[in-house]
Each structure stands twice: as structure tokens, then as C-alpha cells.
Amino acid sequence: MPIYDERTALLIVDVQNDFADPHGSLYVAGGHEVPAVANAELRQALEGRAFVAYTQDWHPEHTPHFAIDGGIWPVHCVHDTWGAAFHPDLRVEGEVVRKGSDGRDGYSGFSVRDPESGETYPTLLEHLLRDARMLGFAVEVLADGIRAVDLHEGDGERALRRMRDAGAEIV
16 A cells, blocks of 8 residues: 655556546446545645646547547547546546647647657646656556456456556556
8 A cells, every 4th residue: 555645656547437437438337436546646745745646538529539530449538527527536636638639649747749649748737747747756556446348358457557657566
């Protein structure tokens, strides 16, 4: 379990209705369990005076990200809809970084990618945490608090492997 203090950060990623509610358009198996895990970590992070940030998919109605417009994903997390809203059980007490709002792919909270050119651009999160990243703080991924969108079988395991390869510790 992480120990939170003023030198640590908690990042809560995409705990939105379309992913975390069984009626969501891109519901992830077990997603409904994530708000409780996130809230427990949030309590500890706030007690330790850690920095807290949330990412939120916030797509336009049409984007090359979606299958209907040539992408690979079903329509999900369209801005200002129920699906894009944070799950009602999630406590939101920190900075919110929206990604994908301009039609770019938001696979990471740190950057977005133009689906046509492949170019990447930083998000606000990269700016908010720049000093922490430059100081080389360790990254811990809370396995109990994540669920994978397995568009293709094994995507979740591949994502965990990429995180480990990048130096994250899966706890």
C-alpha cells in the first residue's frame, strides 16, 4: 500500500459511467468496484496531504477515435453526457484533467495523440506533475483499483507489462 504525504500524488484515471457502470457504452468487467477502491485511496491521500488528480475522457460527438468515424472504439464518454460523468459513487476532490476533448486519442493522462498524424501533445497533467516526474518519483499502480478494456484478448496484461517495463511497480 502506498504511503501518502505532501511529496506524493494520487492519480485516479477515468472512473466514469461509460467504463464503471454496467449500463455504460464501454463498461469494463468489474468497473463498478473501482469507485470504492479509489475512494479508500483518496481518504489516505488527503490525510497525507498528497496531490490528487483525476483524468476524464471528454470526447466530441464525432472523432476519428470512434468506430463510426473510422476508429476502433465504440462511442463513449461524449462530453456533457451521463456516460462522460464521473461515477456517482466516486468522490472527486482534486484537479480534473480532461482528455480527448478535441478529438485526439486520450490513452494516457499525460498526453493525447492525433489519430490521423500520430503526433502526441502533452495534457495539463504533464504540466501539473512535471517537477515530480523530473525528480524521478516512483510509480505504483494499485492492481485492485484498475480494470482493463480488453478490446483484444490480453490487452490488459500487455498494458501491465508496459507499465512494469517503464518502471512502475504493480502493487
